[in-house]
Amino acid sequence: MDDNKGAQSIIEARVRTSSRRADPRDIAHELRAIGRGPAARSRHRDTHVTFLANVLDNHGDARGVENRSGAVACIGDYVARRFGRRKVVAGKDARLAALPWREAGLLPRFGVVDSGDKVSVSYARRAIAETGSIVLESGRDSPVSNSLLAENHIVLVDAADVYDRLEDAWHSGNTDSNRPRCLQIISGPSSTADIALNMVYGAQGPKAWLVILIATDGPGLAKTARDVAAIRARPGARS
Amino acid sequence: MKQTSATFLQNAHEAMLQPQRSVNRQQLGTMMPQLRDSGVASFGDFDALRSHVSEVRTHTLDHLDHYLDSYVKQATQNGNEVHFARDGDELNRLVSDICQRHEARKIVKGKSMVTEETALNDHLMAEGFQVTETDLGEYILQEAGETPSHIVGPALHKPEAEIRDLFLDRHDLGDRELGDAAALVAEARGLLRQRFLDADVGIIGANALIAESGYSLLVTNEGNGDLCANLPPVLIVCTTLERLLPRFEDAMDLLRLLARSATGQPISCYSTLYSGPRRDGEEDGPLETHIILLDNRRTDILASDYREMLHCVRCGACLNHCPVYVAAGGHAYGWVYPGPMGSILTPLLTSLEASHDLPNACTACGRCEEVCPANIALPDLLRDLRQEEFLTQLTPRRWRLGMRAHAWLLTTPGLYRALTTVAVRAMTWLARGRGSLHRLPFAKGWSTARDCPAPESATTFMHQYNSLRKSRHGR
Numbered sequence: 001m002d003d004n005k006g007a008q009s010i011i012e013a014r015v016r017t018s019s020r021r022a023d024p025r026d027i028a029h030e031l032r033a034i035g036r037g038p039a040a041r042s043r044h045r046d047t048h049v050t051f052l053a054n055v056l057d058n059h060g061d062a063r064g065v066e067n068r069s070g071a072v073a074c075i076g077d078y079v080a081r082r083f084g085r086r087k088v089v090a091g092k093d094a095r096l097a098a099l100p101w102r103e104a105g106l107l108p109r110f111g112v113v114d115s116g117d118k119v120s121v122s123y124a125r126r127a128i129a130e131t132g133s134i135v136l137e138s139g140r141d142s143p144v145s146n147s148l149l150a151e152n153h154i155v156l157v158d159a160a161d162v163y164d165r166l167e168d169a170w171h172s173g174n175t176d177s178n179r180p181r182c183l184q185i186i187s188g189p190s191s192t193a194d195i196a197l198n199m200v201y202g203a204q205g206p207k208a209w210l211v212i213l214i215a216t217d218g219p220g221l222a223k224t225a226r227d228v229a230a231i232r233a234r235p236g237a238r239s
Numbered sequence: 240m241k242q243t244s245a246t247f248l249q250n251a252h253e254a255m256l257q258p259q260r261s262v263n264r265q266q267l268g269t270m271m272p273q274l275r276d277s278g279v280a281s282f283g284d285f286d287a288l289r290s291h292v293s294e295v296r297t298h299t300l301d302h303l304d305h306y307l308d309s310y311v312k313q314a315t316q317n318g319n320e321v322h323f324a325r326d327g328d329e330l331n332r333l334v335s336d337i338c339q340r341h342e343a344r345k346i347v348k349g350k351s352m353v354t355e356e357t358a359l360n361d362h363l364m365a366e367g368f369q370v371t372e373t374d375l376g377e378y379i380l381q382e383a384g385e386t387p388s389h390i391v392g393p394a395l396h397k398p399e400a401e402i403r404d405l406f407l408d409r410h411d412l413g414d415r416e417l418g419d420a421a422a423l424v425a426e427a428r429g430l431l432r433q434r435f436l437d438a439d440v441g442i443i444g445a446n447a448l449i450a451e452s453g454y455s456l457l458v459t460n461e462g463n464g465d466l467c468a469n470l471p472p473v474l475i476v477c478t479t480l481e482r483l484l485p486r487f488e489d490a491m492d493l494l495r496l497l498a499r500s501a502t503g504q505p506i507s508c509y510s511t512l513y514s515g516p517r518r519d520g521e522e523d524g525p526l527e528t529h530i531i532l533l534d535n536r537r538t539d540i541l542a543s544d545y546r547e548m549l550h551c552v553r554c555g556a557c558l559n560h561c562p563v564y565v566a567a568g569g570h571a572y573g574w575v576y577p578g579p580m581g582s583i584l585t586p587l588l589t590s591l592e593a594s595h596d597l598p599n600a601c602t603a604c605g606r607c608e609e610v611c612p613a614n615i616a617l618p619d620l621l622r623d624l625r626q627e628e629f630l631t632q633l634t635p636r637r638w639r640l641g642m643r644a645h646a647w648l649l650t651t652p653g654l655y656r657a658l659t660t661v662a663v664r665a666m667t668w669l670a671r672g673r674g675s676l677h678r679l680p681f682a683k684g685w686s687t688a689r690d691c692p693a694p695e696s697a698t699t700f701m702h703q704y705n706s707l708r709k710s711r712h713g714r
Contacts, residue, residue: 004333008323012307014538015480018546019304027302031485034298037291037492040505041283054505112522115436131494131506140520144469148462166491166506179317179452181518182469185494185510190462193502194376194392196263196399197270198420203375204428205462205509 039165040130044228047129051162052213052225054132058188059201060209062225064218068099071156071212076104078154078210079119089113089150090121093141096156112143113150120150127157127211128166131187134211135169138182147184153206155186159215240358240386243573244585244594251567251600259398260568267395268565274503275556275610282499292496293614295489296550299450300541306450306483313453314530317515322531327357330533334359334442334475335366337529341473343368343439347431349457349464350374351444352390352553353477353533355575356588359442371434373463375427382409388569390576391501391555396568399423431463441467441525445478446497446552447490454512455482455530456490458497462509474525476513479533481541481549493552496612500554536588545620548583550613557607557617563600572597579607579617586624595633598624659699667697 022030044050052062065071079088090096090108101108113120122142124134134155138144147153163169169185190205201207215221243250255261279285299306311321324330330353338346346368348354360381363370372381376394380387383405387393394402403417406426417423443464445455455476457464468474484490490512498504517524540549558564558578569577574594576584582597598621607617628634629642648655670676670693679686696703 004322007325007329010325011323011480011532011534011538012304014534015307015541016304018538018541020301021304022302024305027305030302031295031298034291034294036488037295037495038284038287040495041281057505058508115432133506133510138521138524139518140522143521143523144465145523148465148469166494167488169491170487179454179514181514181516181521181524183454183512184465185506185512186508187504187506187510188460188508191460191508192375192424194374194379194394195402195420195423196397197266197392197395198399200421200424202428203424203461203463204373204431204466 036167042129042164044224046221046224047164048159048162048213048215048221049224049228051127051129051132052211052222053228054129055211056132056225056229058132058209059191060132060188060211062211062213062222064213064215064220064222064225066214066216066218068214069103070218071214072099072101072104072106074212075121075154076106078152079106082152082208083118085118087117088119088121088154089117089146091123091140091142091146093123095123096121096141113146113148115149117150119152119154120146121154121156122146124155124157124161125171126169127162127213128169128185129162129164130166131185133166133169133185133187136184136186137171137180138184139180144182144184147186148205151202151206152208152210153186153189154210154212156212156214159213159218162213240355240361240575242589242593244589244597245573247571247573247594247596247600250571250573254568254571255566260396261566263396263398264565264568267389267392267559268562271502271555271559272610275500275559276503278499278503278505281505282495285499288492288495289612289614292489292492292612293550295484295492296613299483299485299489300481300546300549303480303483303541306485307480309450310448310453310483313451314448314455314515315453317453318528319453319515320527320529322529324531324533324535326535327533330354330357330477330531330535331359331362333529333531334477335363335368337473337475338363338368338440339366341439341527343473345434345438346370346440346442347373347434347438347467347471348377349441349443349459349467350377350393351442351477352575353444353479354442355387356535357477357533359477371431371438373431373435373467374459375424375461375463378427378431379405382406386570387575388577389555389558390553396570435466435470438467438471440473440475441469441471442475442477443467445476445482447484447493448478448482449487449490449512450483450485452487452514454487454490454514456493456510456512458494458507458510460502460504460508465509465511468511468513469524472526474513474516474528476528476530477533478530479535480537497552497554500552500556500610500612540587543587544623545583545587547615548580548587548620550615551580551584552613553580554612556610556612560606560610562602562604562606567600572600579621580615583617583620583624591624591627591631592633595624595628598622598628656699656701660702663694663699664697666691667694670694
């Protein structure tokens with residue numbers, strides 16, 4: 001470690017030589033003067049429609065439901081149609097625990113996903129309309145494994161938690177002493193085009209990604225979003 | 240990674256003799272610019288975003304001492320051990336020391352150009368560790384014993400059939416035939432999943448470091464970086480000083496630029512910020528986290544006229560748009576970073592002596608600068624390196640004499656006009672009305688593979704211009 005302190009001192013000294021060595025207050029002032037960068041053009045006047053349309057563009061599945069009973073019914077339908085089974089795994093989130101799972105005949109296990117689990121359910125802290133992303137903060141209520149190891153990742157989002165810009169992914173309440181270990185901005189199922197530019201989903205993480213927006217007019221918002229998304233169908237290639 | 244940049248021309252010649260790989264490169268050079276254009280068009284005022292990020296990065300480098308100090312304090316407060324490495328050997332030793340301290344055997348790695356730069360895999364494997372690259376492209380190359388050809392899609396030079404043959408040879412497949420790309424991906428997914436679960440240490444890179452909070456940002460589409468960062472009990476982030484950005488919002492601006500420029504996506508599938516080790520009550524995540532900040536001549540670049548190159552976000556857009564890269568492929572460049580950005584970074588991070596052909600691998604078409612999300616004047620930097628190459632006498636003596644003669648001729652207009660008049664007449668006579676010349680005196684190398692169009696008139700441009708002006712304006 002002494003060697004490393006030596007390397008640190010040398011590198012820091014070299015950096016200082018090439019820096020302006022300004023007063024921190026002047027640096028802060030200069031940074032503030034640069035201002036904010038522009039965000040992406042909005043696709044629809046309604047933030048929720050923009051969010052769901054962008055989820056669809058990201059090769060996710062987007063649904064809108066009126067309430068939590070509707071959310072559970074949507075999960076039940078999705079799981080039954082894909083797997084003919086009722087098992088899902090959910091983090092120890094009070095909002096997930098309070099869902100009426102039995103109404104859809106679902107059998108949730110609360111905890112961390114194991115590698116063989118097919119479906120996991122998360123409750124997003126926030127969602128970003130600009131990019132069709134959901135934001136998860138790691139913690140006991142939201143293990144990171146749950147968004148990575150299951151083949152299907154289902155995410156619930158409350159309408160009030162959908163924000164316009166990417167910058168809103170950071171919660172202003174995350175103070176120095178209260179920072180999440182891991183803040184995930186997830187914008188689609190795991191994908192790759194590493195094999196001769198062929199797009200394949202489920203490269204390492206989930207093969208399918210379902211986002212369920214809980215809003216009073218949820219079904220209507222989802223229908224409008226599908227119409228908006230149909231206008232721009234993009235080819236895809238990624239690595 | 241053994242550097243072969245000194246034989247760029249030979250490397251490029253050999254690459255162009257591989258027809259199937261040439262087809263792959265042509266596809267990449269056609270498809271990726273289209274995807275980028277589509278992603279940029281859907282954004283809105285992309286130029287305003289580029290200018291904004293460029294301003295922030297200039298500000299950050301101007302005050303790098305302040306932001307580095309802030310980052311180290313915040314990252315340490317978050318529970319990380321922060322290390323510094325002056326060069327590749329120091330980084331490799333730091334990583335192997337951490338692995339040995341934990342009695343680790345199995346290591347999983349996310350795609351990291353920094354660790355390619357330091358040849359970390361070779362070092363760790365020589366020390367007896369089992370290292371698995373987990374980005375699908377990198378995994379394919381590791382199995383094939385090859386090096387990346389592209390900084391975003393490292394195995395895009397390999398046709399699907401080659402990858403199938405590789406898996407059939409290397410994996411225990413039983414009756415499975417791996418008929419298409421989806422089957423190949425599923426095969427790799429199954430194998431890599433177990434490696435993630437068994438790993439003792441995870442190693443990742445970082446696309447940005449946030450000075451105000453000590454977070455590091457990692458962007459992937461596969462999610463392999465997140466698996467490396469969350470499943471093993473020890474996490475090591477290998478990164479460099481110029482990844483620093485002041486605030487969270489600056490990192491979000493970077494995300495807006497990066498994915499659109501790289502693949503045309505509005506954002507990559509997984510953009511994850513890490514602050515440190517597992518918190519109380521968490522049921523997963525690493526128990527110990529290390530961040531290694533590598534210099535490897537970056538402080539030299541910071542102090543030089545090439546400082547602008549530290550703005551590079553490693554999106555690969557300049558590669559996808561470069562006619563030389565598309566024709567010759569990434570391996571021709573002979574080191575970690577190919578294409579226009581590599582032709583600048585390689586001489587700066589290794590030596591101009593070992594790579595002085597690279598700044599000449601340029602048609603001066605300017606497409607790289609047009610699409611660079613960091614607004615780097617790549618053609619200007621390439622020209623400056625060519626100037627250095629000339630001044631340090633790395634070019635052949637005959638070439639230098641020719642350049643000096645040319646420079647002198649350009650400053651002697653009367654003689655220049657007289658000689659060009661003779662040359663145009665001679666070329667017109669040699670073409671004898673055929674429209675092109677198969678051979679040119681003193682330019683055998685150039686005319687071996689192409690014809691030179693013959694002048695359309697037996698007079699020079701200036702002669703025609705003056706005649707036209709006289710006929711129109713009477714003077």
